[in-house]
Every structure is written in structure tokens, then in C-alpha cells.
Amino acid sequence: xxxxxxxTDVILRDAHQSLMATRMALExxxxxCEYLDKAGYWSLECWGGATYDACIRFLNEDPWERLRTxxxxxxxxxxxxxxxxxxxxxYRHYEDTVVSRFVEKAAENGMDVFRVFDALNDVRNLExxxxxxxxxxxxxxxxICYTISPVHTVEKFVTMAQKLVEMGVDSICIKDMAALLKPxxxxxxxxxxxxxxxxxxxxxVHVHSTTGVTLVSLMKAIEAGADIVDTSVSSLSLxxxxxxxxxxxxxxxxxxxxxxxxxxxxxxxxxxxxxxxPRYREFLTDYTGVETExxxxxxxxxxxxxxxxxxxxxxxxxxxxxxxxxxxxxxxAAGYPPLVTPSSQIVGTQAVFNVxxxxxxxxxxxxxxxxxGYYGKTDDEKDPQVVAKAKEFAKKEEITCRPADLLKPEWExxxxxxxxxxxxxxxxxxxxxxAMFPQVAPKFFKERHKGPVNxxxxxxxxxxxxxxxxxxxGYLAAPIDYEVIINGKKTKVxxxxx
Amino acid sequence: xxxxxxxTDVILRDAHQSLMATRMALExxxxxCEYLDKAGYWSLECWGGATYDACIRFLNEDPWERLRTxxxxxxxxxxxxxxxxxxxxxYRHYEDTVVSRFVEKAAENGMDVFRVFDALNDVRNLExxxxxxxxxxxxxxxxICYTISPVHTVEKFVTMAQKLVEMGVDSICIKDMAALLKPxxxxxxxxxxxxxxxxxxxxxVHVHSTTGVTLVSLMKAIEAGADIVDTSVSSLSLxxxxxxxxxxxxxxxxxxxxxxxxxxxxxxxxxxxxxxxPRYREFLTDYTGVETExxxxxxxxxxxxxxxxxxxxxxxxxxxxxxxxxxxxxxxAAGYPPLVTPSSQIVGTQAVFNVxxxxxxxxxxxxxxxxxGYYGKTDDEKDPQVVAKAKEFAKKEEITCRPADLLKPEWExxxxxxxxxxxxxxxxxxxxxxAMFPQVAPKFFKERHKGPVNxxxxxxxxxxxxxxxxxxxGYLAAPIDYEVIINGKKTKVxxxxx
Numbered sequence: 001x002x003x004x005x006x007x008t009d010v011i012l013r014d015a016h017q018s019l020m021a022t023r024m025a026l027e028x029x030x031x032x033c034e035y036l037d038k039a040g041y042w043s044l045e046c047w048g049g050a051t052y053d054a055c056i057r058f059l060n061e062d063p064w065e066r067l068r069t070x071x072x073x074x075x076x077x078x079x080x081x082x083x084x085x086x087x088x089x090x091y092r093h094y095e096d097t098v099v100s101r102f103v104e105k106a107a108e109n110g111m112d113v114f115r116v117f118d119a120l121n122d123v124r125n126l127e128x129x130x131x132x133x134x135x136x137x138x139x140x141x142x143x144i145c146y147t148i149s150p151v152h153t154v155e156k157f158v159t160m161a162q163k164l165v166e167m168g169v170d171s172i173c174i175k176d177m178a179a180l181l182k183p184x185x186x187x188x189x190x191x192x193x194x195x196x197x198x199x200x201x202x203x204x205v206h207v208h209s210t211t212g213v214t215l216v217s218l219m220k221a222i223e224a225g226a227d228i229v230d231t232s233v234s235s236l237s238l239x240x241x242x243x244x245x246x247x248x249x250x251x252x253x254x255x256x257x258x259x260x261x262x263x264x265x266x267x268x269x270x271x272x273x274x275x276x277x278p279r280y281r282e283f284l285t286d287y288t289g290v291e292t293e294x295x296x297x298x299x300x301x302x303x304x305x306x307x308x309x310x311x312x313x314x315x316x317x318x319x320x321x322x323x324x325x326x327x328x329x330x331x332x333a334a335g336y337p338p339l340v341t342p343s344s345q346i347v348g349t350q351a352v353f354n355v356x357x358x359x360x361x362x363x364x365x366x367x368x369x370x371x372x373g374y375y376g377k378t379d380d381e382k383d384p385q386v387v388a389k390a391k392e393f394a395k396k397e398e399i400t401c402r403p404a405d406l407l408k409p410e411w412e413x414x415x416x417x418x419x420x421x422x423x424x425x426x427x428x429x430x431x432x433x434x435a436m437f438p439q440v441a442p443k444f445f446k447e448r449h450k451g452p453v454n455x456x457x458x459x460x461x462x463x464x465x466x467x468x469x470x471x472x473x474g475y476l477a478a479p480i481d482y483e484v485i486i487n488g489k490k491t492k493v494x495x496x497x498x
Numbered sequence: 499x500x501x502x503x504x505x506t507d508v509i510l511r512d513a514h515q516s517l518m519a520t521r522m523a524l525e526x527x528x529x530x531c532e533y534l535d536k537a538g539y540w541s542l543e544c545w546g547g548a549t550y551d552a553c554i555r556f557l558n559e560d561p562w563e564r565l566r567t568x569x570x571x572x573x574x575x576x577x578x579x580x581x582x583x584x585x586x587x588x589y590r591h592y593e594d595t596v597v598s599r600f601v602e603k604a605a606e607n608g609m610d611v612f613r614v615f616d617a618l619n620d621v622r623n624l625e626x627x628x629x630x631x632x633x634x635x636x637x638x639x640x641x642i643c644y645t646i647s648p649v650h651t652v653e654k655f656v657t658m659a660q661k662l663v664e665m666g667v668d669s670i671c672i673k674d675m676a677a678l679l680k681p682x683x684x685x686x687x688x689x690x691x692x693x694x695x696x697x698x699x700x701x702x703v704h705v706h707s708t709t710g711v712t713l714v715s716l717m718k719a720i721e722a723g724a725d726i727v728d729t730s731v732s733s734l735s736l737x738x739x740x741x742x743x744x745x746x747x748x749x750x751x752x753x754x755x756x757x758x759x760x761x762x763x764x765x766x767x768x769x770x771x772x773x774x775x776p777r778y779r780e781f782l783t784d785y786t787g788v789e790t791e792x793x794x795x796x797x798x799x800x801x802x803x804x805x806x807x808x809x810x811x812x813x814x815x816x817x818x819x820x821x822x823x824x825x826x827x828x829x830x831a832a833g834y835p836p837l838v839t840p841s842s843q844i845v846g847t848q849a850v851f852n853v854x855x856x857x858x859x860x861x862x863x864x865x866x867x868x869x870x871g872y873y874g875k876t877d878d879e880k881d882p883q884v885v886a887k888a889k890e891f892a893k894k895e896e897i898t899c900r901p902a903d904l905l906k907p908e909w910e911x912x913x914x915x916x917x918x919x920x921x922x923x924x925x926x927x928x929x930x931x932x933a934m935f936p937q938v939a940p941k942f943f944k945e946r947h948k949g950p951v952n953x954x955x956x957x958x959x960x961x962x963x964x965x966x967x968x969x970x971x972g973y974l975a976a977p978i979d980y981e982v983i984i985n986g987k988k989t990k991v992x993x994x995x996x
Contacts, residue, residue, distance in 0.1 A: 184752035212745030247710030254682035292744040
């Protein structure tokens, strides 16, 4: 018997978030739950991230009902969620009562493991959420967002892990959302954490597969002592998604490490999602090959395309090279934030502004906030000259406290506002939905009674509208729109008279 | 400085053989050669396998001219080919003179490295070719076809490596065409070879990426001392193809191993092939995810679909499960041949026959030949009862000698026959083309003067033929076949009256 390596499958959350725009309906996951529950996973990530947003925005599905359904269908496996610390699942900092209430309600509705992270790795933004999780008796996982920069050494990350352990987390996650974690750093990082924090500290490694190297990184992390790793059932894996679960299991044969996964069950889940996948073709990511240039540019693909379209809108599409050279300078000025949502957009947009109008001649509100500490603390010192300019632009002072310390109690106000909305059901869960998505919640509450909308399309026969010139049968009188479905992929084709 | 790991890129041969049915035209490779030549590869695999066949069968391209072109365009990098030992690039055993002549001509036309393998791992089938390579002064690489079976231990493969070293090879290739080589066996195998054959014996590892585990296997092989590994430029990689070259380079950072590859040059080649790829959509493999069930079934995907279609043709499509259970028995009876072309087809067809008509009630000629030694020696003893039946069916005796020892000199006859063919150019190269592809060569010689045909299609506008009922404009009178080209992929769509 080798050492046991546990596995978290992200098929119910991050896999479809990464590969099909988070659009998978609950009803398309339900039939696989029995197999997944019997497969022997440590946990199934199934909630949080963008799924909550997608549920109410696109699927007319109550995310809390989704959670309760998973809990019921997965009696033998921990449920797991991703939580953006003080931001919860929304896009601003919430006052502590709201954060605690969210965690309590999630626990009450069936959540077992809370993976809590902050985009800037500012542990102060994790404290309230982690403490709340501990109070519920559920599993509190503190998260390190992995990034590459001149200041992000193994030592720096290990120090963060030590802080998390001091805060009483039940485990530590190394979260590599951009597939930047190479094999050797993976080994060094896990080894470092085990050495400094104690070998009993549970280390959980989350990687995406974008760059093609991270299954090797998982191997190295396991050799260094990683306890749990994240993968995804193969039919929704690879590309910007995750490494295939089946490959991980097979990879370990004979190595002295082994999972307790039942491949027969996983194959059944795989077949289910392979069948479901084509129904979401219109949301599927185009590219499932590898993308390695991010190692040199350190600029994630999504950020790159954002910047390109911003430049083009300004008729300056030819200045991309200058922008690419500006990004590292802006990132340095900002104290090297990891480039993930939202910091990637904030840094990218400022780089575009700098190239178009001169360095910091104009500053976005978000970039000023980042410079002035309103998102939290970055890992390196900020450029004082740029901080000074941010003060001018924003007419705000720099803060060094935890951003949420400046917030006033807001629960009662949120509750009152929610209770005024048509279709609200009077629960704290609805208050939380409104708190996190104030623009989307009103419409969702109103429409909720109509029940879930499945945006997956059934592959069906082609339909054709013939528009011919009556005087000249066989000739086109006007453009014809065809809806052509080939191998389940629907495409609009317009045929116009030549 | 870490230990140098050299890289062979298979982009000019195995990549498009594995992913786009070997259809890439020389003119679509030429623009990338400058980048590839400057990238710092140990070699570029660019000839052999199915490329010779595809050249004359589909592309009206002289394979010898292709080789000379590569030699000219790759002045700084070794050219490399794959050679099926005594079968050359054809489908039968050739007499030694033909084998030697082929090697001489290939060397003369520009080939530097000859990777020589035999489907049964019978080293006697490699001897003539390897000796011929040595005589030309070029690099003779002896190959081990990796497979999994109860008799295929690391020791067995190491013993084969020792035999190859005794035969004077310049290097040893571990060739894993089905992506079965897991990380630990990869480590053990390379380590075993280095220990038993000497650490200076060059070990070259070739893996496909089908099962998703083999980049990890390359890492482990490198840790065990592998000197050269095979990868492919990322825009033609993954799925049944190979691991991306760029990922390999990045993976090694900080590990104490490093390549000498120039990623800038590889990115240029990548962009070129990314641009070319859509033109071959109609030949592109459908599936680029991972396929791990082969580890349990040990039956390659191509063999599976062959057997399925054979069963269906006989109206017995429901008996697949029996056939899958029969395959290991047939393989055992035959002495555990590796399941690669042609042995996979031979074993698979016999398994289908056994299920449909009873064990060995009927035997194919090919299976009899396999049982009687006419392909060479298998790694384990054969079932004597099945051998006895094979004698009955084939009315032939069992042989234990090297199969080619039974062949009579054939060069002069082949030469005479070739010289009678319209369009032959009188060279030994043409004799070899005729020798290996007697059915295809006559047409090719005749048409050669017309020059190469590029079967890649330019993505173009959709064309529509309108077939409407003249009496009822706007209604379909009959089914219409559309050839719809979307993003460069041509698909037939039939629209019938509802």
C-alpha cells in the first residue's frame, strides 16, 4: 500500500466555469451525482465562484436550492465551495456580519468545505470568513493564490501559509488559477509548507491545465507531500480547465502513492458529461490546446484580449507591444498583485491608459483604489509617486487598515431592501443573494417561480427557410439564414445572392 | 547549468500522421523549416511511417524530393526517420538487398537518424537495416516497442536493450505509440537500461499523449537519465498526438534539467502550423481529450473501432463484450505481441472470428502466419494447440528462422518491373517506391509530372445549390445536399422536406 492521495473533483463547479461559461444546469449534473458520490473523492467542489451568479443571471435557478440538492445527492462525499473572502461571491467588500451570515447559511444548507481566498493574498481579507467557518464546525481552508513575480518567492508563500496556520485553518490550498505552477516550484512550495508548518498540515493543490505542465506539477507536489489534489472528470477537462481525474489515477500506479478512487464510477460520470457537453457547445471554450506564453508575459489570456479590444476601440490596435511592456511596470508600481480577477483587469486597463495618454496622466477609479489600499495590502511596496497621484485623482487618503474595517453594519439595511422586492421569500438566503447581486436579484426573485431555464440546446435536425426568387426558381432573391446543426453544434450560416 | 536534455520534434512526421491522417503537404511545412532549424533540436523527425505512402497515394509528391527538400532547409539539425525494420515502409518483409538499398538511398538523399523498429520486438528483423545504417555512417537507433502484458517486465525490455547495444546501435529508443508508458515504468525502464547497458548509452523516449499521463512519464524518464525526448510543436499536439514541446521546455525550469531550445523560434513555427491546421479540418482527428480505458483493456482505440465495425457487418454488434474478453486470450495464445499495426488488427480480427464461430474454428491467413513465425518471434511462447491449428489452416510449417532468410533475391526483378512502368525515372529511388507500394506506384509515376496536390482546403464561403419545387416557390421539392464550410471545416448537410 502506498501513501494515500486524496482527490477533489471540480466537475460540478470550476470545470464548467472554466470550459463552458458556468452555464451547466443543475438537472444536467443530477444524474451523475450517484456515480460521483460513490467514486471515493475527498470532496466535490460544487458551489461558489461564478456558479451563484450564473444561477440567478442565466439559469433562473436558486443557488441555495442547488446547494441543498447536492447535499442530498452526495451523502458520502464532502461538498466544497470557493469563497472570495471578504468579497463573498460578489464584487465588493462586505461588512463582517454579512460575511458571517453567508458562511452560516452556506453551512446550514449543506456546505462542508470552504476554500477561502483573497485576490491580493491579504490574509486580513480572509479572517472573518475563516473564523465564521470555524464557528460552524465545518472545514476551513485557507488559500494561497499562486503567482509569479520578482517578489513572489517560495519563502513568501510559506510565510503566508504560516499565517494561515496561525489563524487556525484546517488545511491550506495552493491555488494556481493561471496554470503557472511549474513542477519544481510545486515541489518546493509543498515541501516548504510541510517543513515550516508541520507535516500534519493538510496541503491541497489546485491547478488549471492551460499551460500543459501542471499534471507534472501535481506529481511533484505529491512527491513533496501534498495530501489532496484537484482534478476534473476527463470529459470536461484540459485547456483552461483542469487535469483529467482518470489520468491522475493512472499516473500514480507503482509510484508509492495512490488514490482511493473507483474508476468504474468515474467512467460513468465521464460518459454522462460527454453526452451533456455538446448541448452547451455555444458556451464551450474554443481552444483546448496549451498556451505557454503566459510564462514569459505573465499576462493571462483573458487580460490580453481585454487590453486588445480596449486599444482597438481607441483606434490604437498597433500599440499592443507597448502595452505589453507597460504591464510589468504597472504591476510593479502596484506592489505586484497576482494577476487574477479583478486585479488583472485593473492593471491591464491602467497599462492601456498609460500607453495612450502617458504614464498615470489618467487613472481609473479602480486603479486608484488598488494603489490606496482599498482592496487590501499587496505583497510588495507600492511606488510612492504613483500613490501620490492616486490620492490626487481619487481625492481619497491611503488606508492601511483592513478595508472592511471602514464599513458600517449593513445587514439590516440589506434585509429591509430585500423584503421590498417582489418575489422575495423572506429568508436570509434571499438577503444574501440581493447583497451580492443587487442588479440581478430583483429580476430573479420576480421570475423564480417559473423554475429553472436550461440554456443547453438539444442537438436537433437542421431547419431551413427557403427564400427564393419566385420569378427565377433556383435563384436566391434575398439572403437566407440557415441554422445548421452539425454534430450537435448549432451555427448560423447566411447565404446571400452573389 | 542543469543537465542538457535534447529534444526531437515530430511536427514534420508523426504529429500530422497522428492528428491529420498524414495529409500535410510539403509546401505547408516549408515556411516553418527556418524556425525549426534555428530552434536547437537534436533532430527533426520528418520522414517514414505513413508519410511516404501518403505522398504517393494522396499528394502526388515524390517522397524522395520531400526528403531532399528537408535536408536543404534544415542545415543545422539532424533529419530523422522511422523505419519498420525488415518491412521498410511497406507491408511485407523485404529481402536484405532491398533493405540495404533503401537505407543507402535514404542516407544519400539526406537522412541522418534512422529509428528502426519491429512490431514484434524481434531484433532479428532490425539487424539488416541497422547494419546498413552503420555502413553509411549515419545514426542507427534501435527501438523497443513498449507494451503492457504479463510477460512484458522491465527486465525483458532491458534485455532487449542489451541485445540492441550488442548489435552496435548508436542509441536506443523506447517507443510508446499507445501512450501506455506510465511515469514509474518510464523511470524504471530508463534506469534499468542505463544500469545494464552503461550510462553512456543514449536513451531516446518517444511517447504519444493519448492517455494524458505521458508528459509526467517524460519527466520521470529524464530524472532516470533519458538523453533525448520526443515532443511536438503545440499547435499540432495532444490527443492521439504528442506532448507539446513548449510545455516540456517550461516544465523543466528549475529542475536541474534543461533543453537548449529557443522558444521564440518554436512560437513562430507554432503560429505557422496553427494557421495551416484549419485547412486540413476534414482530416483532423475528432477527439483531442484523453482516453485512459486502454490501461484496463489494453486495446488501442483504432483496434476497438475495427472490431466493432466487423461485428456490426455481421449483425452481431451486441457481442462486443465477449470480443473484449476474447482479445487477451488470443493475445496470450499468440505469445503476447505488442498491439500495434499490424498485430493489433490480426489479433482483433481473430478475436471477432472466435466469438462468432467458436475458438479457432476459422483462422485468418495473417493470424496463421503470426502463429507460425512468419512475422518473427513473439516475446512469450505460443499456445501449441493453436499453432497446430494454424498449420492445418495455412498448410504451412512453423518457422523459427528470421522470416527474411526465406526470401530470394528480388532487387533485379523489382528493378525490371519498375523500368516498365510509364513515368518511372530510372532511379533506384523509384524501384524502392515500387517495391514498397506496388499498387500505388504505377499511377504515381504516371501522374508525377503534374506536380504535388495540396489536399488542404482554403476556408471559403459557403456554396448552396437551391432545389425548390417550381410550382411552390419556397418549398423544398427534394432533399438538398449542402456542402457547408464553417471556419474552414467542410461538412455535408442534407436538408430534406419535412
